[in-house]
Amino acid sequence: MDSLAMGAGNVHGHTHYASRDTKDWYVILRLAFQIIGIVYGDIGTSPLYVYASTFNDSVKDGDDILGVLSLIFYTLTFIPLFKYVLIVLKATDNGDGGTFALHSLICRYAKVGLIPSQQAEDREVSNFRLQLPSSRSLQRASKLKSKMEKSNFVKFFLLFATMLGTSMVIGDGVLTPCISVLSAVGGIKAATDSMTQDTIVWISVVILVCLFMVQRFGTDKVGYGFAPIICVWFALIGGIGAYNFIKFDPTVVKAINPRTEALFADVGHFTVRSIQLSMCTVTYPALLLAYIGQASFLRKHHQDVGDLFFKSIPHDLYWLMFVVAVAASMIARNAYGIAVVFVMTLTSSFVVLIMIMIWKIHIILVILYVVVIGSIELLYLSSVPYKFDQGGYLPLAFALILMTIMYIWNDVYRRKYYFELNNKVSTEMVKELAASINFSRILGLAIFYSELVHGIPPIFKYYMTNVPALHSALVFVSIKSLPISKVSGRRAVPFSKDKTKRSLCIPLYREVWIHRHEA
Numbered sequence: 001m002d003s004l005a006m007g008a009g010n011v012h013g014h015t016h017y018a019s020r021d022t023k024d025w026y027v028i029l030r031l032a033f034q035i036i037g038i039v040y041g042d043i044g045t046s047p048l049y050v051y052a053s054t055f056n057d058s059v060k061d062g063d064d065i066l067g068v069l070s071l072i073f074y075t076l077t078f079i080p081l082f083k084y085v086l087i088v089l090k091a092t093d094n095g096d097g098g099t100f101a102l103h104s105l106i107c108r109y110a111k112v113g114l115i116p117s118q119q120a121e122d123r124e125v126s127n128f129r130l131q132l133p134s135s136r137s138l139q140r141a142s143k144l145k146s147k148m149e150k151s152n153f154v155k156f157f158l159l160f161a162t163m164l165g166t167s168m169v170i171g172d173g174v175l176t177p178c179i180s181v182l183s184a185v186g187g188i189k190a191a192t193d194s195m196t197q198d199t200i201v202w203i204s205v206v207i208l209v210c211l212f213m214v215q216r217f218g219t220d221k222v223g224y225g226f227a228p229i230i231c232v233w234f235a236l237i238g239g240i241g242a243y244n245f246i247k248f249d250p251t252v253v254k255a256i257n258p259r260t261e262a263l264f265a266d267v268g269h270f271t272v273r274s275i276q277l278s279m280c281t282v283t284y285p286a287l288l289l290a291y292i293g294q295a296s297f298l299r300k301h302h303q304d305v306g307d308l309f310f311k312s313i314p315h316d317l318y319w320l321m322f323v324v325a326v327a328a329s330m331i332a333r334n335a336y337g338i339a340v341v342f343v344m345t346l347t348s349s350f351v352v353l354i355m356i357m358i359w360k361i362h363i364i365l366v367i368l369y370v371v372v373i374g375s376i377e378l379l380y381l382s383s384v385p386y387k388f389d390q391g392g393y394l395p396l397a398f399a400l401i402l403m404t405i406m407y408i409w410n411d412v413y414r415r416k417y418y419f420e421l422n423n424k425v426s427t428e429m430v431k432e433l434a435a436s437i438n439f440s441r442i443l444g445l446a447i448f449y450s451e452l453v454h455g456i457p458p459i460f461k462y463y464m465t466n467v468p469a470l471h472s473a474l475v476f477v478s479i480k481s482l483p484i485s486k487v488s489g490r491r492a493v494p495f496s497k498d499k500t501k502r503s504l505c506i507p508l509y510r511e512v513w514i515h516r517h518e519a
Contacts (some may be wrong), residue, residue: 031274037226041331069255137360167337171398184329224425234286
């Protein structure tokens with residue numbers, strides 16, 4: 001659920017950034033392979049520590065193991081598989097995912113942004129098209145849209161929630177690589193008693209430095225480099241899980257009977273279909289086998305819960321599994337703690353707004369989603385405060401610092417925009433100034449940049465009153481960023497001299513005001 005690294009560019013062998021809607025299954029399979037190395041490292045390495053963190057000291061009752069396995073099974077089924085893969089991935093903003101993408105999508109269909117820079121032309125370059133809803137759904141969506149647009153509280157709340165959610169993902173990502181790598185390297189202690197904790201820490205530091213050094217190669221190369229490692233990891237944990245299940249306690253399948261976000265943000269790099277394919281065919285089955293196998297082993301070895309993952313590995317595969325575990329933990333990025341549970345809940349809230357206002361689906365389906373998914377996530381959210389004093393405050397502290405920086409920047413930007421908007425120079429004022437001031441005319445072109453999409457910025461008034469000279473041609477330029485991840489070739493304009501690293505732009509607005517003086 002990494003919210004960073006949203007860069008675009010050409011990919012060696014194919015341009016998947018310009019082919020997100022392709023029907024070519026060859027491309028989809030290649031992306032599905034890459035995605036295993038980019039997206040699923042975090043959730044894939046969770047078997048390293050889930051049972052150990054659930055049972056702090058030892059297992060007092062064997063039935064508790066079934067309860068934990070049941071919770072794991074239904075959490076994996078309803079949250080990553082059902083919620084994200086089947087529902088949330090459809091709420092992408094022109095192919096991009098994440099908290100900001102959801103906020104941007106909502107802002108495009110309701111004027112809930114704090115900067116009034118929306119225009120009808122923006123929709124012409126969007127690849128998202130509204131569906132024809134029923135009259136009742138349209139009426140419900142219109143009422144919700146009207147109430148949101150009239151409420152300043154809603155606008156600020158959506159902005160704060162978006163910033164907080166994104167900041168929490170970043171704050172959690174600061175700590176997670178350390179946790180994952182330490183958990184994997186700590187497996188050495190299970191094989192030898194001569195390894196001290198300090199040595200493990202320094203080995204982890206070296207691995208983390210190497211990990212961050214390879215990030216500069218970009219998503220494409222990192223994906224192809226990491227994917228084989230994670231594929232081997234999934235094959236091993238799935239195979240060992242099946243072995244332990246058969247050998248120790250097959251009755252743990254009773255846990256399937258009910259007893260009482262990297263994913264979304266990374267969709268901008270791949271296709272929805274490739275994510276769904278890799279999740280359903282590789283990640284989900286491998287994780288289920290791994291957790292079921294660990295539960296079977298734990299039912300017979302209660303005392304090994306603290307080091308369950310490595311204790312449950314067959315002796316002949318121990319060192320192979322250790323090496324792959326360290327490599328996989330280097331790739332992993334997110335631990336599911338306070339920050340991520342909050343972001344999952346926030347994502348569900350935004351998706352409900354999108355269901356009603358944009359998708360306009362039947363209200364019964366919306367209620368069903370809220371009851372099933374919302375109840376599970378609120379249950380997790382209610383439990384995480386217990387970890388606050390056990391280190392859970394760290395990602396929250398990072399998130400608050402990042403959110404403060406984001407809000408200050410946004411506030412200054414809004415103040416600047418509204419100043420220009422409220423102090424626009426009318427053409428009549430320009431004519432008055434031109435008539436009242438004795439200007440010297442010079443040949444050439446003068447360009448004035450402004451955030452305004454329409455109108456003459458106030459900087460031009462200050463220029464005219466302080467510089468007694470005008471160029472023969474005056475051009476007012478504004479650059480507007482739109483949340484569009486795919487640009488068709490006929491509309492794209494190269495914006496870089498380096499042909500290997502092309503930046504693309506769309507010539508949307510050419511607002512030019514030219515004043516010429518003939519001598």
